[in-house]
Amino acid sequence: MLVKVASALNLGLHTLAMEVEVNVANRGLPAFEIVGLPTKAVAESKERVRTAIINSDIQFPARRIVVNLAPADVPKQGSVYDLPIAVGILATVMHCRLPERSLFFGELSLDGTLRHTKGALLLALFAKERGVENIFIPKSSANEAAIIKGVNIYPVENLNQLLSFLCGQISFEPAIYKENQNKQIIVEAEFDMSEILGQEQAKRTMEIAAAGSHNLFMVGSPGSGKTMLARAFPGILPLLTEKESLEVTRIYSASGRIPPQGSIIKIRPFKAPHHTTSPVGLIGGGSRLKPGEVSLAHRGVLFLDEFNEFPRSALEALRQPLEDGYITICRSREKATFPSRFILVASANPCPCGYLYHPKKVCICTRREIEKYRKRISGPILDRIDLYVEVPVVDIKALSCDQKVKDCLESSKTIRQRIIKAREIQQRRFSKETIYTNAEMKNKHIKKYCQLSKEVNQILIKAGTNFHLSARSYFKMIRIARTIADLEGAQEILIPHMAEALQYRPRSEG
Amino acid sequence: MEQCCLLMKIKVVEINNSEYPCLLRQINNPPKKLYCKGKWDVDIFRNCLAVGGSRQMTTYGRRVTDELVSKIASVGITIVSGFMYGVDAQAHKAALLSGGKTIAVMPCGIDLIHPGYQKDIYEEIIAKGGLIISEIEGGSLPAPWTYPRRNRIIAGLSRATLVVEAGLKSGSLITAGLAKKFGRKLFAVPGPLTSSLSQGSLQLIKRGADMVTGVNDILADYGLVSPEYPANYFSYSGLNKLEQSIVEGLAQEPKEIDALSRLVNVSTSELGATISLMQLRGMVSEEKGKYYVNF
Numbered sequence: 120m121l122v123k124v125a126s127a128l129n130l131g132l133h134t135l136a137m138e139v140e141v142n143v144a145n146r147g148l149p150a151f152e153i154v155g156l157p158t159k160a161v162a163e164s165k166e167r168v169r170t171a172i173i174n175s176d177i178q179f180p181a182r183r184i185v186v187n188l189a190p191a192d193v194p195k196q197g198s199v200y201d202l203p204i205a206v207g208i209l210a211t212v213m214h215c216r217l218p219e220r221s222l223f224f225g226e227l228s229l230d231g232t233l234r235h236t237k238g239a240l241l242l243a244l245f246a247k248e249r250g251v252e253n254i255f256i257p258k259s260s261a262n263e264a265a266i267i268k269g270v271n272i273y274p275v276e277n278l279n280q281l282l283s284f285l286c287g288q289i290s291f292e293p294a295i296y297k298e299n300q301n302k303q304i305i306v307e308a309e310f311d312m313s314e315i316l317g318q319e320q321a322k323r324t325m326e327i328a329a330a331g332s333h334n335l336f337m338v339g340s341p342g343s344g345k346t347m348l349a350r351a352f353p354g355i356l357p358l359l360t361e362k363e364s365l366e367v368t369r370i371y372s373a374s375g376r377i378p379p380q381g382s383i384i385k386i387r388p389f390k391a392p393h394h395t396t397s398p399v400g401l402i403g404g405g406s407r408l409k410p411g412e413v414s415l416a417h418r419g420v421l422f423l424d425e426f427n428e429f430p431r432s433a434l435e436a437l438r439q440p441l442e443d444g445y446i447t448i449c450r451s452r453e454k455a456t457f458p459s460r461f462i463l464v465a466s467a468n469p470c471p472c473g474y475l476y477h478p479k480k481v482c483i484c485t486r487r488e489i490e491k492y493r494k495r496i497s498g499p500i501l502d503r504i505d506l507y508v509e510v511p512v513v514d515i516k517a518l519s520c521d522q523k524v525k526d527c528l529e530s531s532k533t534i535r536q537r538i539i540k541a542r543e544i545q546q547r548r549f550s551k552e553t554i555y556t557n558a559e560m561k562n563k564h565i566k567k568y569c570q571l572s573k574e575v576n577q578i579l580i581k582a583g584t585n586f587h588l589s590a591r592s593y594f595k596m597i598r599i600a601r602t603i604a605d606l607e608g609a610q611e612i613l614i615p616h617m618a619e620a621l622q623y624r625p626r627s628e629g
Numbered sequence: 630m631e632q633c634c635l636l637m638k639i640k641v642v643e644i645n646n647s648e649y650p651c652l653l654r655q656i657n658n659p660p661k662k663l664y665c666k667g668k669w670d671v672d673i674f675r676n677c678l679a680v681g682g683s684r685q686m687t688t689y690g691r692r693v694t695d696e697l698v699s700k701i702a703s704v705g706i707t708i709v710s711g712f713m714y715g716v717d718a719q720a721h722k723a724a725l726l727s728g729g730k731t732i733a734v735m736p737c738g739i740d741l742i743h744p745g746y747q748k749d750i751y752e753e754i755i756a757k758g759g760l761i762i763s764e765i766e767g768g769s770l771p772a773p774w775t776y777p778r779r780n781r782i783i784a785g786l787s788r789a790t791l792v793v794e795a796g797l798k799s800g801s802l803i804t805a806g807l808a809k810k811f812g813r814k815l816f817a818v819p820g821p822l823t824s825s826l827s828q829g830s831l832q833l834i835k836r837g838a839d840m841v842t843g844v845n846d847i848l849a850d851y852g853l854v855s856p857e858y859p860a861n862y863f864s865y866s867g868l869n870k871l872e873q874s875i876v877e878g879l880a881q882e883p884k885e886i887d888a889l890s891r892l893v894n895v896s897t898s899e900l901g902a903t904i905s906l907m908q909l910r911g912m913v914s915e916e917k918g919k920y921y922v923n924f
């Protein structure tokens with residue numbers, strides 16, 4: 120007797136329909152075979168399914184069982200086919216009808232309970248798209264899938280419970296999405312902005328970066344506080360919007376980073392990979408195409424400390440994600456596209472020894488060494504960074520005694536309020552566009568949304584010649600000025616906005 | 630490019646030639662032959678000022694070099710220096726920028742450009758009627774002993790020597806010593822006591838070099854006066870209150886924008902906007918993260 124159970128296959132961020140065909144033959148020697156390009160984890164599913172069924176006090180049929188995973192030419196990975204296989208076998212043995220338009224997805228434990236699986240959200244999205252009504256999924260993953268409304272998500276605890284439901288013995292309520300109760304959503308950063316003395320301009324730059332999601336480059340001597348500033352950065356970021364959080368949760372679901380009972384991600388991710396990270400770790404890839412740090416930082420922050428120390432290959436690979444906001448990885452067997460729209464916060468020393476602009480220590484680098492050090496970052500990468508700021512070494516002792524410094528310290532919360540307002544303005548502005556923030560504006564958007572008055576344009580042109588700005592920098596300045604105007608709630612870009620934007624231009628001279 | 634320099638005609642001037650610079654002939658061991666690139670013109674040697682200083686030039690050193698050299702060169706005095714990076718290169722650059730003439734005396738063979746990355750200055754010196762001089766033929770590399778020998782030519786060519794910024798071990802102190810020995814005038818620019826790169830020049834002043842407090846101190850020696858000598862440094866008119874306090878704050882000491890914002894009590898965003906505009910108007914300039922008022 121043949122039973123077909125619907126399931127799905129997650130490839131990168133995409134989901135393919137899959138059918139698990141289970142045939143329990145009346146003739147032939149007892150056996151249990153899985154065909155259809157199973158990888159090791161799928162092939163081992165035989166033993167898990169058999170043991171789980173037996174441990175659920177159900178008799179395992181001593182007949183010839185053949186399972187086919189269709190389409191048979193796509194390699195199957197992971198352990199999530201345990202449940203459809205077990206359901207197929209039980210349906211033949213117990214002669215119960217499977218509900219129509221349903222998906223089964225989940226890994227079995229040897230005692231017959233179901234384990235947390237990755238990709239539940241992707242599955243629910245796929246189900247909604249295809250008009251699938253019911254999804255049977257492990258209980259611990261159910262909340263994650265229930266984020267998507269309009270699909271019945273059945274949280275399955277163990278095989279016995281599922282079997283009783285399928286045979287019509289008990290009723291079963293679909294899961295209702297619960298926002299995570301035990302963890303309050305507080306944006307927390309390692310440091311609060313009010314803990315950082317001085318560095319007023321660097322903080323202001325961070326505010327602009329957060330408001331318009333501009334990329335930021337900090338240059339400063341060791342100990343000047345670059346890392347501390349970057350670690351405080353998540354504290355001033357607003358929560359993800361609904362659309363954004365779905366995008367982010369999807370990536371995290373696909374890579375199995377949503378904990379049991381997990382819900383939608385509201386806080387912007389902050390990723391700080393070490394400078395020895397390989398290009399694949401940063402960009403994504405591997406034999407099973409996993410999203411890299413750039414995608415895990417989607418809509419959040421990618422902090423690259425000691426930017427010049429990263430291998431050139433890794434930095435150059437950042438070009439596409441920085442420009443397009445997504446990364447396409449092609450391997451001989453498969454291809455995947457992951458979104459990767461993040462705020463790049465890069466920090467570097469001004470020279471190899473680090474003390475080029477230090478007020479007390481003497482720099483021991485030769486000009487050639489400094490040039491070589493700076494050349495490690497290519498022009499195209501620097502072109503994609505909007506904001507540049509120098510982080511000077513501050514005399515903490517002197518500053519901590521200065522009442523004036525203390526008076527103008529702002530907490531991250533206060534700064535965040537301003538950023539939320541600026542982001543709301545941008546949301547309204549780009550409601551008919553596919554972009555969300557000022558930093559994403561291409562030339563056509565700039566023409567449409569950033570009309571410059573004659574006076575402002577004059578300043579920009581004058582600055583272009585005086586400060587040797589490239590054509591690309593010209594547009595950067597307009598984007599930054601737009602964000603500064605948004606922070607102030609101004610409709611038009613005025614002279615002070617543009618003049619301030621010029622402060623954050625790249626400094627070419629050594 | 631390298632080849633183009635090699636192909637360029639090299640002129641050799643021997644000591645008994647009438648074209649040989651007469652000031653140089655007066656020193657006790659003048660070079661027997663001078664190899665030279667560029668247009669040889671006896672006039673260029675008439676009024677020469679040697680400028681020397683540290684390779685590790687500070688921003689102060691750069692600004693002083695720019696200020697003094699541009700005014701000196703623009704009244705027709707030839708700037709002679711050693712083409713090294715730091716004060717030397719800055720002096721060449723400032724002279725070229727103000728339309729003056731400059732002579733670079735190389736420590737290496739005449740065919741070599743050293744340091745190579747300053748090729749653009751090298752070519753500009755020749756293009757603008759200046760000279761490249763060396764007493765060594767061919768493409769031999771500079772060595773520790775060629776620098777002092779080069780310095781004797783610099784000092785020998787010039788009526789006076791100006792030391793802008795020098796540490797205690799600076800090569801420009803050798804040039805200064807030679808200038809004294811040859812009986813030429815020696816000028817030194819005072820610098821902050823707290824800077825190691827001022828100790829050499831301060832020592833020169835203490836031992837009798839003329840202290841330079843303005844461009845006319847040097848020009849007077851040549852019987853000239855700068856036409857654009859400012860009555861008062863740091864004076865700008867038509868400033869608003871914030872701009873005025875920025876100028877006052879920066880005139881005392883160059884500052885980072887954070888420190889300046891604390892001093893004038895204005896947020897960095899507002900201050901940044903104002904100072905960008907002032908920079909566009911040429912009133913302040915920025916270097917190594919600090920802002921300066923322009924002279």
